[in-house]
Amino acid sequence: MEAPPVTVMPVTGGAINMMEYLLQGSVLDQALESLLHRLRGLCDNMEPETFTDHELVYLLKGQQGNPFILRARRSLSHPTSPWHLRYLGQPEVGDKSRHALVRNCVDVAASQSLPEFLNEMGFRMDHEFVASGHIFRKGAMKVVVSKVSRILVPGNTENTERMSLSYLVELSILAPAGQDTVSEDMRSFAEQLKPLIHLEKIDPSKQRH
Amino acid sequence: SVRASLLVLFVFQQREEKQLETAVESLISRVAHVKNALSSFIYKLENEYERLTWPSVLDNFALLSGQLNTINKLLRNEKTPAFRSQVIIPLLLSPDRDEDLAKLTEQRVPVFSHEIVPDHLRTKPDPEVEEQEKQLSAEAVRIGPELAQKHIQALNKLCSNLLEKLNNPREDREGDASAVRQNKASFNPTDTSALVAAVAFGKGLSKCRPPGPVAPGHPGQGPMMSGGPTLQQVTIGGGSNQQAGMGGPGAPQQQGQPGKMPSSIKTNIKSASGSIHPYNR
Structure with a gap:
């Protein structure tokens, strides 16, 4: 067996060097309807889209000791759809001039045998969850309002439990590296959702404790 | 005189x-x-x-x-x-092109002829508009004066209501604001942190294996493992033994693969209570 490609930055340069710009926030259940109403008004005129996804997070422990993380997602509402494999790089949050969290992002569509393939490569599943909610778009911006549920029995997506009494709200844009102007658009969009919700650049490592 | x-x-x-x-x-x-x-x-x-x-x-x-x-x-x-x-009276009509006129009207009226003069010097509404007006007045006649009066009253009432609303928007808005205040916050920062932590590295989600040496989530973000009794890092020289390295850290599987370049496997076992985290290096 070939050695797995264990490196922290797998894709640099080339056509797929995309960055994800991200702002996060949450909304309490009782304010969800107001938020959805406002988003329907602010976002592109389109059919309201809902989703139910099962995300499995895989780890591969590398030679440097840094675990390598891949996220596999599948739609529970459309079981025949392809799986979605996503790599997310280290978040860059330090730059004050940027209004959003920025991280390297690689998206790949995959077949249903993705879990076996990852297992064969040496990846091990670390945790899984079910996210269900609504998607809105405004130009390049994507707004996902989702309920996060933990899975009580591993692998059984029927048996779940709500994480909290709030919905997670994520505003994101995928853009080639260096296009920091998009974070301006995101900030002004986030302004329009105040005071209902506050979308912020949140450093995940600070939430660890 | x-x-x-x-x-x-x-x-x-x-x-x-x-x-x-x-x-x-x-x-x-x-x-x-x-x-x-x-x-x-x-x-x-x-x-x-x-x-x-x-x-x-x-x-x-x-x-x-x-x-x-x-x-x-x-x-x-x-x-x-x-x-x-x-009063404007057309003195001279001509079917020929008039360059001066064309220039004056930015090429819109090149000839001052019988065909277009009635349109341009018209003082009455366009024929279609006239037709519509005729229809409207016919309808107005058809409706009796009583009914018309009723309509007028209803419309007046609507207009005054609307005006009142437009003139007093502040009260309504303040009412809304107080309603929002009554509902208190529409979001909870603690929930935000919990949800972000959950999707970022599975905090609070059911782990698929017991919390142990393998650090979940993003690397290099400070010491986060306080649970496991031992931390162990496996470095594999040869590619053939990687499965062992990936295996559950609780079980030292690398020993369960006999005869496969054991000399290239280096195992470090460190105490988790130590302040140095192996992933920080």
Whole structure:
């Protein structure tokens, strides 16, 4: 067996060097309807889209000791759809001039045998969850309002439990590296959702404790 | 005295003519302003609609309405003679192309012929408009005066209600704000942190294996493992044994793979209580 490609930055340069710009926030259940109403008004005129996804997070422990993380997602509402494999790089949050969290992002569509393939490569599943909610778009911006549920029995997506009494709200844009102007658009969009919700650049490592 | 009064009349007529001339001139220049503003606005709408922002559209509307207001003021001015009482008579009609006329009208009216004069010197509404007006007045006659009165009253009531609402928007808005205040916060920062941590590295989610040496989530983010009794890092020299390295850290599987370059496997076992985290290196 070939050695797995264990490196922290797998894709640099080339056509797929995309960055994800991200702002996060949450909304309490009782304010969800107001938020959805406002988003329907602010976002592109389109059919309201809902989703139910099962995300499995895989780890591969590398030679440097840094675990390598891949996220596999599948739609529970459309079981025949392809799986979605996503790599997310280290978040860059330090730059004050940027209004959003920025991280390297690689998206790949995959077949249903993705879990076996990852297992064969040496990846091990670390945790899984079910996210269900609504998607809105405004130009390049994507707004996902989702309920996060933990899975009580591993692998059984029927048996779940709500994480909290709030919905997670994520505003994101995928853009080639260096296009920091998009974070301006995101900030002004986030302004329009105040005071209902506050979308912020949140450093995940600070939430660890 | 007849001569004198004729002279006065003549002078008076001359003055009136001059007034009319200046009034027409200033009207023409004002209309030209409106025309320029309109054409530049139309140009923007047709060619720059992708970059056009709503505030600049509003600016354009404001400019137009200002210019139209000036024209209205000019027409209402005492010094402006009543254009209504002026009569325009077509003196010469010709089917031939008139270059001067074409130039004057920016190629819009190239000939001053029998065909177009009735349209351009028309003082009544267009035939279609006239037709519509006729229909409307016919309908108005058909409705009895009582019913009409009722309609008028209903419409007046609607309008006054609407006006009242428009004039007192503050009360309503304050009512809304207080309602929001009553509902308290619509979000909870603690929930935000919990949800972000959950999707970022599975905090609070059911782990698929017991919390142990393998650090979940993003690397290099400070010491986060306080649970496991031991931390162990496996470095594999040869590629053939990687499965062992990936295996559950609780079980030292690398020993369960005999005969496969054991010398290339280096195992470090460190105490987790130590302040040095292996992933920080």
